[in-house]
Amino acid sequence: MAAISPEPPATSSEQTIQSRETPQPWSGPREGEGPLDPIYVFLMIAVPIIVGALFTYDHRNQGVRITFIILCGAMPAKDSTFPTQIERNMDSESFTYTSIPPGRNFRLLRILPGASDDALACEVFVSDLDNSTPYTALSYVWGNPDKVGNLELSGHACRITRSLSDGLRRLRKPDEAQVAWADAICINQNDDIEKGHQVDLMGDIYDNAHHVVVWLGPDPTTSASEAFRCLQTINYKLYTKTDKEYFYPDEKEMGTVYMKTEADPEPRAMSRPVGRRSVHRSVLGEKGTDCVGRLFDLSWFSRVWVLQEVGLAGSATAIWGDSSIEFGEIASFIWNVYYTEELRHALGDEITQKLSGAPLYSVWNVWSTYEKKESWIYRTPLLRSCAELIAGQCSIDFVLVLEASRYFNATNQLDHVYAFLGHPKARNPVTKAPWLQANYSLDVQEQHRLLAASLSQDSLNFLVQAHQTEESLRLESGYPSWVPMWNEKTENHADAFWEAWDASLRKEEGKTFKTYADGHRLRVSGLIIGEIDQFTRTMESSDFDVEKDFGGLLIDLCWDLAGRRPNPYSPKEVLAAFASTLSCHYKIRGNQPLDGRERVVEQLAGYCMHLNNGFYQAHLVPKHGDGFWNLNTVLEVGKSFTPSFKSHAVNRRFFNTTDGYWGMGPSAMQSGDICAVLLGADVPFVLRPKGDAGEYQVVGQCYMYNFMDGQAVMASRAGESGYDEREIILV
Structure with missing residues (x-):
């Protein structure tokens, strides 16, 4: 999940976003103040360095997320916003999260209107999830934490990642406020208890959103327009079955064909036959392949949280730079690449292999399995057929959804599981209780063991995701062989299969079997x-x-x-x-x-x-x-x-x-x-x-x-x- 960072550094015990009144840029001593005290200068330079070093140690050894901003105060630059007196930092106001009331409550963000070059200003407020005002959910990647943007949040100056800042600016309108949800601001990232509760609600948050905007990031190579054109054109031609064209091959393409008969033994050249070929290469043209490759190189496509964020959307639009496209076009293209040999050949092995990993698992294992009839999946004919095929031939369960987890990246390894808790299959089909509650105080091994033990109450199909090597079976690591590592993809990884079979007659007879998890043993x-x-x-x-x-x-x-x-x-x-x-x-x-x-x-x-x-x-x-x-x-x-x-x-x-x-x-x-x-x-x-x-x-x-x-x-x-x-x- 993305993180929001304060403008001035906060102590490690604070769980607040700090801000202050907008100061004037520091430009040396004011008139009448005289030269700065050498001790003051020393403190202004040395203290931030020491604090930065201490926090760097804490970050590396304790896992505390500290942003680059802490280290930026060592030497005030010409446009620095450091105050001229240390005491003014101590007197600054700070934005403090108020607790969210118990129940199905969450925070929303009101993006205040403004022109494209205006400062970004928002207000945060608490709402009842079941009776909220319509809002747009933003799906984005955290981005480089060293690149930050400014945000005025409920009257307080804060800094957020540039990726989030750019995404919010895409949602902003010049003449009216917009209501949105973005995880980095709407969830107190420093409060693990709140974060666990809100993660449990994230499925409903995206499910209830009026619209989901996928912010893919800036487009410095101006590839977006061409990439989106290629996707839309190829999808249309495949859907309308106009992806082939007739042509007359020249001699270079097929050579000259000769024929002779008993009546006329002299070989005679035949007229050129009519051929039929794919149009995909001509659609891609000179630049299309590279532009499509850059699209799927974007880090958004490898982030584990995007699976839930888009899969639950009623409607979704992707924005890359200044270009936009209905998200169904992107998912349809991924599906078409998998099933169309001529398209794979036109794109080449590198792009084809790229799309057969995380993007394909997104479509097959996750987006097509939500069974949300009013979603963008079911409004797209090709994807609706895909979802119906999967539902008809496979028994969709949480194991099928989790199979996608190890193909994606997560900042917090626990999120390889937690990112899927909003899926409708993330609950016991009998008791309707969730297979696991989000708890960020667990370590990864214990999280996996608890989930595996919980899943065993319904079936043992999760065992197909326990990938072993000869070495792992020899080592006495203490990690049970029956517990999958959902956050890792080993070199010898083999695609799991189980969806279409019934070796123990579990499906046909609709019965469950007794299992007993005793620590590291499963009976x-x-x-x-x-x-x-x-x-x-x-x-x-x-x-x-x-x-x-x-x-x-x-x-x-x-x-x-x-x-x-x-x-x-x-x-x-x-x-x-x-x-x-x-x-x-x-x-x-x-x-x-x-x-x-x-x-x-x-x-x-x-x-x-x-x-x-x-x-x-x-x-x-x-x-x-x-x-x-x-x-x-x-x-x-x-x-x-x-x-x-x-x-x-x-x-x-x-x-x-x-x-x-x-x-x-x-x-x-x-x-x-x-x-x-x-x-x-x-x-x-x-x-x-x-x-x-x-x-x-x-x-x-x-x-x-x-x-x-x-x-x-x-x-x-x-x-x-x-x-x-x-x-x-x-x-």
């Missing part, structure tokens, strides 16, 4: 379904580069391991089991169009036609009168295999168990680890026996064909041997 129940035997090397993102046939070479790697041990699959099931394991296939819910997503072997066939023809010829060519794959398989269906394979395989290994079952599991696995269905989790897990009998470390989630939709639970109920329910203690 659960589960079924052992296998023991890890052999596995491939860890598959990497670079394995899907063009020079490695976009992952085509991995097919042989995994197939070779799959054949090292007899498997339990029937001959007709083998290819389905193999293809499903590679892509972590799931059953399509409801009456979805038959677009090939449910035909996983056909997906693999289309993929291998292009990228591993040897495997295709050996295993996937239709035989025994089965006919041929249709043209749709060749051109379209196979495309859906690549993103699924890459998403689930990167930083994982293909493995087999001692019983011959196949799976896709964590990089940190080793022989002797077990695979288990934990009752209350929607996917299986790889666990490592540890210490006392019944104790296990969580190595990571896994996919195992024929165990993803409750088969092990049903086998246990049917009395099949080897599927006995047992207590499992996670440590």
